[in-house]
Amino acid sequence: MAAEKDWGGYTKKPALVLSRLTMSDWPDKKPGGLDASEKTSFGKGVFRKCDGCGETMPAEALEQNFEVCPHCGQHHKLVAERWRELLLDDGKLEDWDGQLEPADPLGFTDGKPYPDRVAASQKSTRAKEAIEIGKARLDGIPIAYGAFVFRFMGGSMGSVVGEKIARLFERGASLRLPVVLLQASGGARMQEGILSLMQMAKTVAARERLRDAGVPFVSVLLNPTTGGVAASFSFLGDVNIAEPKALIGFAGPRVIETTIRQKLPEGFQRSEFLLEHGMIDRITSRLEMRRELSLLISHLQRDAREPRVASA
Secondary structure, eight states: OOOOEETEEEEEEEEEHHGGGOOOGSSSOTTTTTOOGOOOOOOOTTTEEEETOOOOEEEHHHHHHHTTOOOTOBBBBOOOHHHHHHHHHGGGOOOTTTTTTOOTTTOBBBBSBHHHHHHHHHHHOOOOSEEEEEEEETTEEEEEEEOOTTTGGHHHOHHHHHHHHHHHHHHHHHHOOOOEEEEEOOOOOOGHHHHHHHHHHHHHHHHHHHHHOOOOEEEEEEEEEEEHTTTTTOOSSEEEOOOOTEEEEESSSHHHHHHHHHHOOOTEEEEEEEETTTTSHHHHOOOOOOHHHHHHHHHHTTTOOOOOOOOO
């Protein structure tokens, strides 16, 4: 039999002592001298995790670097306001047609009326529609500038978006301003049905008139650029630039795999895949985009052709 020991006044075996100990016999687990008021807590959004490398960093670090991870270079979504700050001189844009707002010609509802969805997006984004256009300067060069607002119903293209893009090309032609258009869109807006699909033809026709005028168009494809936007004017730039790893294509990869019942190649529909197959001209980091656009526009303007008469 094991020898008995003295356990705090109890001469018992260890297995029997536990049943006779009181709460006062247990050591105090609370660290001495710790005041609850001294505890440090962090509010929501103070730190963020990179989608690429998984590195956790202060949110301010990503914000100051225009949402590009300083560790791996992963490009996170950048709102239209920050794009103006990044690209345009003094971040200033002379707004064109800002009064245009979508109507509801089909009386569409998908559990929530279309006007209510528009109103909710307008409230959350402080934008009238999913695109902003206007006149600006980039590195001192006057340009016609457009940028999709992806937070507004996924940057979907309805009648107003299509009209503003057509006007952007037309004003670029009439004022002889090179057009720079940043695209991030889920495609045509289903709530406007066939009217949204008609914008594809309208915008391509306007782009053709810009080409006839001999005015440069630089198309910048962001993540994601899909659907009717990708299928219309996105690849019709004199130069087509994309951000790294941007998703670009008509239908999504999962839809394609389900339809053809085959596994798609690695990196399918990403910028790098499209560059390799000749669909785009360059992949440019967001942090180099201003310099790249300035260089391209300067070169294209010098080589701009004289206006020609469109063929019948």
